[in-house]
Amino acid sequence: MAEMFYEADANPSLLLGKKVAVIGYGSQGHAHALNLADSGVEVMVGLRTGSPSAAKAADAGLKTASVAEASKWADVVMILAPDTAQKKIYEEEIAPNLVAGNAVLFAHGFNIRYGQVNPDAGIDVAMVAPKGPGHLLRRTYEEGGGIPSLIAVHQDPTGTAKELALSYAHHIGSTRAGVLETTFAEETETDLFGEQTVLCGGLSALVRAGFETLVEAGYQPESAYFECLHELKLIVDLLYEHGLSGMWFSVSETAEYGGLTRGPRVIGAQVKEEMKKVLDEIRNGEFANEWVAENEAGQPNFAKLRAEAEAHPIEAVGRELRAMMPFLSTAKNIREVSGG
Numbered sequence: 001m002a003e004m005f006y007e008a009d010a011n012p013s014l015l016l017g018k019k020v021a022v023i024g025y026g027s028q029g030h031a032h033a034l035n036l037a038d039s040g041v042e043v044m045v046g047l048r049t050g051s052p053s054a055a056k057a058a059d060a061g062l063k064t065a066s067v068a069e070a071s072k073w074a075d076v077v078m079i080l081a082p083d084t085a086q087k088k089i090y091e092e093e094i095a096p097n098l099v100a101g102n103a104v105l106f107a108h109g110f111n112i113r114y115g116q117v118n119p120d121a122g123i124d125v126a127m128v129a130p131k132g133p134g135h136l137l138r139r140t141y142e143e144g145g146g147i148p149s150l151i152a153v154h155q156d157p158t159g160t161a162k163e164l165a166l167s168y169a170h171h172i173g174s175t176r177a178g179v180l181e182t183t184f185a186e187e188t189e190t191d192l193f194g195e196q197t198v199l200c201g202g203l204s205a206l207v208r209a210g211f212e213t214l215v216e217a218g219y220q221p222e223s224a225y226f227e228c229l230h231e232l233k234l235i236v237d238l239l240y241e242h243g244l245s246g247m248w249f250s251v252s253e254t255a256e257y258g259g260l261t262r263g264p265r266v267i268g269a270q271v272k273e274e275m276k277k278v279l280d281e282i283r284n285g286e287f288a289n290e291w292v293a294e295n296e297a298g299q300p301n302f303a304k305l306r307a308e309a310e311a312h313p314i315e316a317v318g319r320e321l322r323a324m325m326p327f328l329s330t331a332k333n334i335r336e337v338s339g340g
Contacts, residue, residue, distance in 0.1 A: 005166055005179040009175065014160070014163055019073060020075070030056070031130075034138060035138060039170075046065060068096070068097055075102055078106075084295045098119070107127065108129060146173030147177050211225065224317075229318065
């Protein structure tokens, strides 16, 4: 088993003696800033000029400033802006305001792993990556708990980068749950692989394929939606709480036998071979280069793919059915709820 770090392993005073700038106030940004402030850390939120998040942060009692001002003020800069914006923000507003001995932290390794951001040699570079969304990070902290985090070190000129990352993880609540040390490469590559082949890409493709198969065979779209998407939450909750064996124990024997015998026919050797190709594209930089080029071109293919996904019949059926279930917190359009 890999070593896990907990509260007794962290040095809380290390971060308490420093000023921390949190760049961005979205899902992760608001949780980091508020958890740090509640832990007694001196925090400032750095935002682009005119950001609507400035009022939200101020209402929460946090100091705000421009990204450049916050970076110049801080000893530690946590970059929580979107991956696609980090290179420009870092080069134009953060890097010119850093001095040797400062630390730059990330919650995802993409821009370091693929050389999009290259801090000077005198800057500590580390990662503190909570393994969950910001609202959960904040809620569990307020409840006295926490969610696990990954930490990693890329540059350590001060010799204290790991201890700083662990102290930061402590102050956002993660040492209450456990902190695992990794590398920027491992975090980035496994994260991208999981998103693309299982959690987001693979899962959504599997759901749509199941839905289409049933509808094309003449079954009602509503029945197909319930079976292939709606009930998925029940299974995921079992997986989250009890693992694969606990899920099998909790479903019927009919479901267990059918799943154990038919599941490998659907997700078989060919799928695994394709997964290996996806992993190769992540590790050799092909995906990163493609994604960077897509953004530099204004995301034309991305916009096309988004529009196609939104137009799929499962979306229309799902909206109608969710509207009939007011007990769902997501009965509203998620973009309205999140402000995105």
